[in-house]
Amino acid sequence: MQRLLIILILFASCHIFGQTVNTDSLFEPKLRGTPYEFPLGYTGTPFYTDEWLKGDIMTPDGRQISNKLLRYDGYSDLLVWFREEDSLWVQLDPDFIQSFTLYRSNGSVARFKKSPVVLNTAGSFVEFLAGDEYQVFVRRKVAVRGSENRKIEGKVYAFGVWQPQYEYYLLLPDNSSLRFRKINKRSVLEPLPDQYYLVFDDIIRKGHLRLRNEIDLIRLITSINASVK
């Protein structure tokens, strides 16, 4: 009985006093864009994720818009918002987005931002994978690779095939960058200038690191940043 009383006191106090004053959500900026039009004549998906994910958007003036249903279209390099009140898909105006974060159902987070100028990607969105002094980004590009014939009402139509074609960008301390598509030692190490090659090679050898996928790449960059600190 006494324990119940204590729990009740705790709950009551939380209820009475635990309110916080969050004006950010009350005054968050309005999302703006145009209705999204799904590109026709393709198979596959232009989207980075199969489902709508909860996400936050940061505007160029540093204000945050939270908890919206979002999807990234890697084919058109667009962030799409699902306006729940009328189920409208809205392609958001990229001029009003500085960065955005997508929260996956498994708890992992994808942080996208307008790519730094040095990456030479014409301001497209890139996902930040890891980094400090050395940074690694990935452009979640979806490209049309080949075509597929489909018969619709007796007629054969050629459909383009959407496939992910991710591009990785390494941003080095001297603000130079390099781009690669495949993750392996050869494609990452070979284009590196000598002074960086030695750093990467040293960390890979000492740490017995593999370099086959994104997780390996993130581990490598994290190790390099830890070693230069």
Add this chain to the structure above:
Amino acid sequence: MKELRHLLIFAIALMFSLRLSGAVAYPSESILIHTDRKLYISGDALFFSLRLIENGEMTEGNFSQFVYVVLRNKSNQAVQKVCLKLSGSKAYGILHLPDTLSSGSYQLVAFTQWMRNFGEKNFAQVDLCIANLFDKELSGFEIPESMVSLNDSISGQQEISGPVSIEGVGNSEYKCGGTVQLKFMLSDTLAKWGDFSISVREAIPGEAFDRSNEKITNYQPFPEKLLFLPEKSNQILSGTVKRKKGSEEKQEIILLSANDSLVNLQYSTTGNPGQFQFELPAYYEGKDLYLYTPGKDSYTMPELELRDKFELMPGSFPNTEKPSEAIINLIRTHQDFARISRYYNLSQDYKFSVKEPEELHQPRMFMSAGSTIYTRDYLPLENFEEISREILPSVQVKKSGSSWSLQVEDEVHHGFLQGNAAVFLNGVLVQDNSEIKEWGSSRIEKIEVLKRLLIYGSLRFEGVVGIMGKEGETMVVPNNPGMIKTRQPLVLNFGRPVFKVNSEKSVKTTPDFRSLLYWDPDFRISGKESGTIEFAGSLHQGEYIVELKGMTSDGRLIHEWKTITITR
């Protein structure tokens, strides 16, 4: 033993609940206010400093960032009002007292909008006395009782003295026009630093520092309802919607536009009970704002009422008394000095350091328009219909009786968008498009057209036409039914005044009769080092008070003073 264990759990639960109840959710704010003097002559500059104390501390990231300062008279009329943005937890400024002020008691009140939730008794107040420059008789002139005491009320805080020592460097007596140097030191080791404002002003006859009657207000009732939101990064404009009798009860959309040369729009929806709020970034400061609800029917249109952020309830003015003959004489002397200073143009004996202006983000509805035309590039056209026909083919005028609407070409699908385009005139949305009928090239500078459907939050616009007027026409806004106008206050950002030390030459050539010798609103000393100030004494001999107000790093409010004498 079991009871003891339960008691322990109960105590922990209670502590946890109190922690939740306290400062984290509802920070208490109070303001420490310091004015350079207590007695002014109309036309004088009134310097003040403000320190926002949150839960008993001066913190960098304060809850509220905007402080409102009102100088009011005994009839509760605001004679001066300013809004300041805190820098850290401090702000300082200056009020120029107009010549038209009548002699009497005044009060300087400082508050944040968040403090309104806790009642006006919590606001910082300083009682002042202002004599009109031309009021020689001073008949019926009364001064606040507190004039002859240096005690102000500081919300919820106890002032203590002792930790700061003030010492004269060199002589203890100073000569008229000579240089005065004073040294300030933290005299105990508890404080790592002290953050103060310092004034050196002429003493008022009979002025005493009696702490026995010190008024301490510790008024912090817990609000039942939070009516005022904290202005954390931007100012908040709020108001209420009043429905007309018989009209349907519904959530209203309130639109807000600034009169400007860009298409801008903010909207807010009413909450309970019919309240609306806008958070307005620095861009809107000092601009004319227009608020209205969508629709054209003025019979059912709800009325909008804005909340005055400077509004104060009739004041709790202090008791006043007839001033002594010595004070009357002092005021008359100061009136004479003020006249002499004006004659020699000596009122500007300080200058401000300049602060960098903030970068403004323009609240554009769209970044780039589909097309922009400048009417000067074409032959003159009589009216908007001609403009649309001759030089703006992407905009189509549709007439139905006396009503007008515009349709915009769809840049993606070609053809025209189905619905009516939103038309903005000098930044303000036009409710009745027939208002732009007579707008020809002679009045229009440029027209921006957004040729696509625009989703803006929960609103939808079938294209946008933005019309910007030529010089002389830029202030013209549509005559929307029920629209109200307001001007967003400028947030002032004063620099630190720098008082010059007079050179020998200037002392000889100008009659310097200042009653305020020195004012520094931002004086900081560290625990181990002393801070020194230097200023010139005026040609008026007498007793002067060095007054220091502020806070130490360990959260103690400091109010310290010292009397110095200036002789011929």
